[in-house]
Amino acid sequence: RHTRFRNVTGVQTCALPIFRASNGACSDETTFTIVIKPFLKSNIFVDNPIVCQKESVHFSNVSQNAQTYLWSFGDSTYSNETNPSHQYLFGGNFIVRLFAYQNNCIDTSFHTVIIRPRPIADFLTNPLYPRANQPVSFFYTGTSIESLSYVWNFGDGSVSFDSTPSHLYTTDSTTITVQLIVTTQYGCTDTVSKVLFIHRSEEHTSELQS
Numbered sequence: 001r002h003t004r005f006r007n008v009t010g011v012q013t014c015a016l017p018i019f020r021a022s023n024g025a026c027s028d029e030t031t032f033t034i035v036i037k038p039f040l041k042s043n044i045f046v047d048n049p050i051v052c053q054k055e056s057v058h059f060s061n062v063s064q065n066a067q068t069y070l071w072s073f074g075d076s077t078y079s080n081e082t083n084p085s086h087q088y089l090f091g092g093n094f095i096v097r098l099f100a101y102q103n104n105c106i107d108t109s110f111h112t113v114i115i116r117p118r119p120i121a122d123f124l125t126n127p128l129y130p131r132a133n134q135p136v137s138f139f140y141t142g143t144s145i146e147s148l149s150y151v152w153n154f155g156d157g158s159v160s161f162d163s164t165p166s167h168l169y170t171t172d173s174t175t176i177t178v179q180l181i182v183t184t185q186y187g188c189t190d191t192v193s194k195v196l197f198i199h200r201s202e203e204h205t206s207e208l209q210s
Helices: 202-209
Strands: 010-019 027-036 044-046 050-052 056-061 068-072 085-087 092-102 105-116 123-126 135-140 148-153 166-168 174-184 189-198
Touching (some): 123 189, 135 174
Antiparallel strands (some): 044 056, 092 105, 135 166, 174 189
């Protein structure tokens, strides 16, 4: 005969009746104790399972009746915090494991997080040393494995959304800060700023020499 304990934990005393097999006239009873541990269940909740590279992923531990924990983030890093946050340095899909412990018992749960790669913004100009009143071409030289959108701020109040724009500066002998913001199709961004010195135009230089 089996006895099931429902919603019962702790030390329980059980009685086991013993009957003589021949006629049942003789009987006895023995008692023993068992320890019923609370039901152990590991469980993970992630409110942002898809993020960009180097953004924090927040993990909520919704396990039941656990005493200690060990998180494996899938990138060879670990934590024994209850509700950790983690930043992934590389893009990809990572399987997160939560090991929940209760005395000698263990339960494990899994959750997949998706890390979108972040672009690396960079650019060059042609000519390398821009002059006033001469077109300057801007070329994106960064890296990305996904399609990009561009926002160029030329430092004089002008902007462009082209991938390889051209711009004309009318003021010479001045320093301009050009900023480029690139965004992937998944919303991951990177920004780079460079300082350009706008030299005098060749015509202006000829006038001064004449």
